[in-house]
Amino acid sequence: MATNGRTVASVDPDVALAYKFPEVSFAYDERDVALYALGVGACGADAVDDKELHLVHHRDGQRHIKALPTFASLFPNKNSNGRGIVNVPGIHFDASLLLHGQQYIEIYKPIPSCASVVNKVKVAGLHDKGKATILEIETTTSLKDSGEVLCMNRSTIFLRGAGGFSDSSRPYSYTTYPANQISRISIPNSAPSAVYEDQTQQSQALLYRLSGDYNPLHSDPMVAQVAGFTRPILHGLCTLGFAARAVIKSFCNGDPAAVRNIFGRFLLHVYPGETLVTEMWVDGQRVQYQTKAKERDRAVLSGYVLLKHIPSSLSSGADNGGGRL
Ligand SMILES: CCCCCCC/C=C/C(=O)SCCNC(=O)CCNC(=O)[C@H](O)C(C)(C)COP(=O)(O)OP(=O)(O)OC[C@H]1O[C@@H](n2cnc3c(N)ncnc32)[C@H](O)[C@@H]1OP(=O)(O)O
Numbered sequence: 001m002a003t004n005g006r007t008v009a010s011v012d013p014d015v016a017l018a019y020k021f022p023e024v025s026f027a028y029d030e031r032d033v034a035l036y037a038l039g040v041g042a043c044g045a046d047a048v049d050d051k052e053l054h055l056v057h058h059r060d061g062q063r064h065i066k067a068l069p070t071f072a073s074l075f076p077n078k079n080s081n082g083r084g085i086v087n088v089p090g091i092h093f094d095a096s097l098l099l100h101g102q103q104y105i106e107i108y109k110p111i112p113s114c115a116s117v118v119n120k121v122k123v124a125g126l127h128d129k130g131k132a133t134i135l136e137i138e139t140t141t142s143l144k145d146s147g148e149v150l151c152m153n154r155s156t157i158f159l160r161g162a163g164g165f166s167d168s169s170r171p172y173s174y175t176t177y178p179a180n181q182i183s184r185i186s187i188p189n190s191a192p193s194a195v196y197e198d199q200t201q202q203s204q205a206l207l208y209r210l211s212g213d214y215n216p217l218h219s220d221p222m223v224a225q226v227a228g229f230t231r232p233i234l235h236g237l238c239t240l241g242f243a244a245r246a247v248i249k250s251f252c253n254g255d256p257a258a259v260r261n262i263f264g265r266f267l268l269h270v271y272p273g274e275t276l277v278t279e280m281w282v283d284g285q286r287v288q289y290q291t292k293a294k295e296r297d298r299a300v301l302s303g304y305v306l307l308k309h310i311p312s313s314l315s316s317g318a319d320n321g322g323g324r325l
Helices: 013-018 030-039 069-080 204-211 221-226 236-251
Strands: 024-028 098-107 115-128 132-143 149-160 173-175 194-199 259-266 275-283 286-293 298-307
Touching: 013 115, 024 069, 030 069, 030 204, 030 236, 069 098, 069 115, 069 132, 069 149, 069 236, 069 259, 098 236, 115 149, 194 236, 204 236, 236 259, 236 275, 236 286, 236 298
Parallel strands: none
Antiparallel strands: 024 115, 098 149, 098 259, 115 132, 115 173, 132 149, 194 275, 259 298, 275 286, 286 298
């Protein structure tokens, strides 16, 4: 329903939870993998960076370009034809007020540099926060031929202005996954094990969107203003890609296959052109991180990256590498 061109928000949880999403098939290739890596800043400071060139180029005769694990975060875009918005019957909201809240990614196999895959999609959570509704969409992606499961993305979408649908005294809250699966991030008081600084470009969102999220919030000044921003903002998943790269460079010697899980909560919008400073703390195989927009000295993202292992030589601190402070 729309009044004055704006949708009046309404949520019918029974209808939303009963919805069976269609499976979505698609294919990608090395060009997509390399374009994504450039979109999240790989080789942005050094075109011959020896920890990143393999993400965009067949370096030293390597057979395949290596996919960053966060390349997997693009797969749910295919559920919405690249509009950056997901359609769930029973949930009506003003699309201009949608923000990405969190992303959780489990990687079961190193992401191939080209593949034909299938997405299975479901609602994994629905929460009434009064001023907003939080919708969690789970997308499990498998190789089309073998059926082997590659990864799972849980995308948390914050629908501003769409809350208050609970008709009981308790706010509505529904989740399909265990409460301990995503732990709260508390940033340690100690000095970080490593700090990595990255300059985003003014054109960062315009480049990143070519990887498949064409939501005009990231490119159209008028749409950004209606959403409450002075200019188009960076895709949350682009910021997450920068943060995960910082971890991979600092603790995995640039090896993208070293990552098992990634979590991030988007705390504040990022404007393209801002400098991202990622502070990292090692805790066993988990690297906790917090990313700040340097110019505003504000935290914009926090989360963790779970690694398969941390080389013992690095467990008390980061590898030396370009970009470290
Ligand atoms: C199938 C895939 C579709 C994907 C679609 C992706 C479309 C992409 C869009 C973007 O990329 S937008 C850019 C990236 N995102 C952002 O820039 C958002 C940055 N964050 C914020 O602006 C704020 O954090 C917020 C989301 C507006 C929330 O701030 P607010 O002050 O309104 O919240 P609180 O009052 O602190 O908390 C209320 C309630 O909500 C919970 N919560 C708060 N922040 C988040 C969050 N980021 N993710 C999830 N949940 C959040 C918070 O815990 C409170 O709940 P209770 O604790 O009270 O239960």
